[in-house]
Amino acid sequence: MYVPLPIDDITLGEPLPVNVWDPQGQLLLRKGHTIRDERHRQWLLMHNPQVKEDEYRAWTYRYTTAIDRALRGNQSLEAIAGVTRPMGFDDAVEVEPDARPIDEIWADLHAVLTLLLHQGEQAQDFVGRFLRLEQRMQALLRSRIDDSLFVLVQMLFDRAMGYSASHALLCAVIGRLVAQTLGWDEARQQSLQRAALTMNLGMARLHDDLARQDAALHPEQRRAVWEHPLRSEAILRRLGVVDAVWLELVRDHHEQAGGTGYPQGRAEVGAAAQLLRMIDVYVARISPRHARSGLPSPRAARDVYLDASGAPTPLGTAFIKALGLYLPGTFVELVNGEVGVVARRGRRANTPLVLAIVTRDGLPRGEPPLRDTSEPAYEIRRAVVPDEVKVRLQPARLLARL
Structure with a gap:
């Protein structure tokens, strides 16, 4: 269930506390992204932006809780005005790390x-x-x-x-x-x-x-x-x-x-x-x-x-020893022609574990296999900059395969 996004209350340039969707369930903006300027706001309005009802309730709850805390603490009106900014982030709310x-x-x-x-x-x-x-x-x-x-x-x-x-x-x-x-x-x-x-x-x-x-x-x-x-x-x-x-x-x-x-x-x-x-x-x-x-x-x-x-x-030696040459989240091309995203640091600096996200024919994979680049068949041919990769990743889904 979706409810309308109160877009006029959102401060431009500040991170969104919720994902924003259109009425058909297409993602318009991810949580943490910003509405850059007034033109961007108008573009969103044209798409009738929505938020999920449960996320909206949680957002509203944090907002009202912050007001209540400020009032009970007898804070000044100026301080309360700062608390009640509509973004409603409240990092004091405890969240279990693995929840x-x-x-x-x-x-x-x-x-x-x-x-x-x-x-x-x-x-x-x-x-x-x-x-x-x-x-x-x-x-x-x-x-x-x-x-x-x-x-x-x-x-x-x-x-x-x-x-x-x-x-x-x-x-x-x-x-x-x-x-x-x-x-x-x-x-x-x-x-x-x-x-x-x-x-x-x-x-x-x-x-x-x-x-x-x-x-x-x-x-x-x-x-x-x-x-x-x-x-x-x-x-x-x-x-x-x-x-x-x-x-x-x-x-x-x-x-x-x-x-x-x-x-x-x-x-x-x-x-x-x-x-x-x-x-x-x-x-x-x-x-x-x-x-x-x-x-x-x-x-x-x-x-x-x-x-x-x-x-x-x-x-520099400690840096390479700790991280390797290929940081998790970066992209590589393998000798077999696949393009992958580094998932884990490897036993050596140049042999990370890689999830193959694009086939040698350039097609995105639905279920990326894990490749050990210490094996000759899956050695790294070159690093790939992110602008070359056109596949949109879902990190939680990919990491769940490991």
Whole structure:
């Protein structure tokens, strides 16, 4: 059963809390996507947008619960007005990590993080909401790391998803994995993960805009990009963050040893900040933008694995050991002509497990078989950028086959 979407109440540019359908049951917009502008809103109106009744009830319940909580807490009218924004996301609602398909859980976390990054200092209880998001992430990562990488990479490849949150979530998960490979203690891993999630807090909206921009940065944008590490650090301090390592990593995530980085040109940069920069660069390079395709995963991995002289670095070695050359969720062509999506990291860096989604004749497969690329018949011929793949994937359905 469907009910009309209250489209006039939805804030442009903010993630949708529900899937949007037309009256015939065709998906118009996925949860977490945005209504970009007034023209996009009018296009949706022409298709008579609907939402599923149970999702609408859950959305409305979160909305009214948030109002009730604010009223009972005797909050100011201004604060209540902020709570009652019609998007109605309430990340304080506890959700069992395994209660729903993993792609839905990550879509919710993406929406929560998008709001936090966009609202910044105006967000109510930023730190509390952030920590709850982190707890939900950790519940997923304790047992479903490759599934999470798969979903997050697919979200990164989806240009309709807010780029800043997609980038941050994938960087955070990669950071955890590499830090574990390096044997860093829990406190250092946690600071790295938190820095990855918030390093672009000072330019989150601009980050989203630049992913959709064809033209070169204009001077004001360039200045904002240059200054965002310091701005992000300052915002976190004002929000009450006191973790010195977290703050330092956010400040230094674009610095390079020798003084060639920015914004301060520091000659000495700690290992954790160097790792965060490496991950940031890798994720940016595999990301498709409006004006270009992303780089193939092996090319981006080799770029961060080697230093300027072409020699592997200790951090780069740990990166490849943790992730391999082919990240789950990326695409490859096999020697037998099939195109597949990487489902699991393999025993070696260049031999992942792959689900074959397109036959050698170019036809999509209904039930993709699993291929072990360590076998000669299924070796990887080349990496494939996402723009070459025309098959629309259903991550939860694919992952259920593993």
